Amino acid sequence: MSKKQKLKEAYSILVSLGMPRPQLNDRTALCLLALLDLPPNTPWREAKSPFLGITPIMDWVGTHYEMKYAPNTRETFRRQSMHQFEQAGIVLTNPDKPERPINSPKTVYQIESNLLGILRKFGNPAYDTSLSNYLNQRKTLVIQYANAREMQLVPIKLKDGQQIKLSAGEHSKLIKAIIEDFASRYIPNGELVYVGDTGDKFGYFDKELLRKIGLVLNTHGKMPDVVIYYREKNWLILVESVTSHGPVDAKRHQELAQLFKSCSAGLVYVSAFPTRKVFLKHLQFISWETEVWIADSPTHMIHFNGERFLGPYEEKIGK
Secondary structure, three states: OOHHHHHHHHHHHHHHOOOOHHHOOHHHHHHHHHHOOOOOOOOHHHOOOOOEOHHHHHHHHHHHHOOOOOHHHHHHHHHHHHHHHHHOOOEEEOOOOOOOOOOOOOOOEEEOHHHHHHHOOOOOOHHHHHHHHHHHHHHHHHHHHHHHHHHOOEEEEOOOOOEEEEOOOHHHHHHHHHHHHHHHHHOOOOEEEEEOOOOOOOOEEOHHHHHHOOOOOOOOOOOOOEEEEEOOOOEEEEEEEOOOOOOOOHHHHHHHHHHOOOOOOEEEEEEEEOOHHHHHHHHHHOOOOOEEEEOOOOOOEEEOOHHHHOOOOOOOOOO
């Protein structure tokens, strides 16, 4: 069978599954074929269900269908093909390890098992009946998988009783600690302005509050992980959640200063770490005039501001 014919068949399946118009293209059809491990000469009855990440999918496409995509199109594959597959229940994300962060380089996708059984029948008389039965129950399946994903989210309680949920992973767990532990200790009555999320990008965003302190943002790509307004002192606390990379180093310090330069509040820069061990990996990069908080030692902070804090502490010996 020619590559063109196999691609045409995959396209027809996307149509039958009711994929949105923006996903009816070669890229998404090739993603489906990769997830089934179906080179041009492999019959549909031999479809498989390997675990594949975005880069392996792109490599597979280049090898078997000779269609090369630039490395910088990875996000297009993820956001414009795989994301819709996931929402529709066509693929499962990280079925081998559901708690894996969605932005992890180890993220993998796998074709959903019920659909796999149906696609193996493509081209024979039983296919149409099986597909029809599948489509009749598809909504139930999608809800089922959505509920399973929901269970993996990290819940965060806000002061007003509201709750937000972030994508699973160590990064989100640290953000939870920043909001529930760090803020409660060091920013009493602080008002949450922004929380980023690796999955949704905007876990929470109070644009109106930010506007009131003199800042209107047209882009959010460089936002810190957590932004909290300390009204009593008119401070804006900018916190980076550091589990593998991203402390407030000299470069990041400048980026944030530039991003928030029109803000009427004073800026406080904080790098938050889950443990001392992780902190020590980044110690040499921490920028001066910033703060460090470590989640497993929540009652203390490290100030990279020597001249402001030099002085004796009250001795506790014998007290």
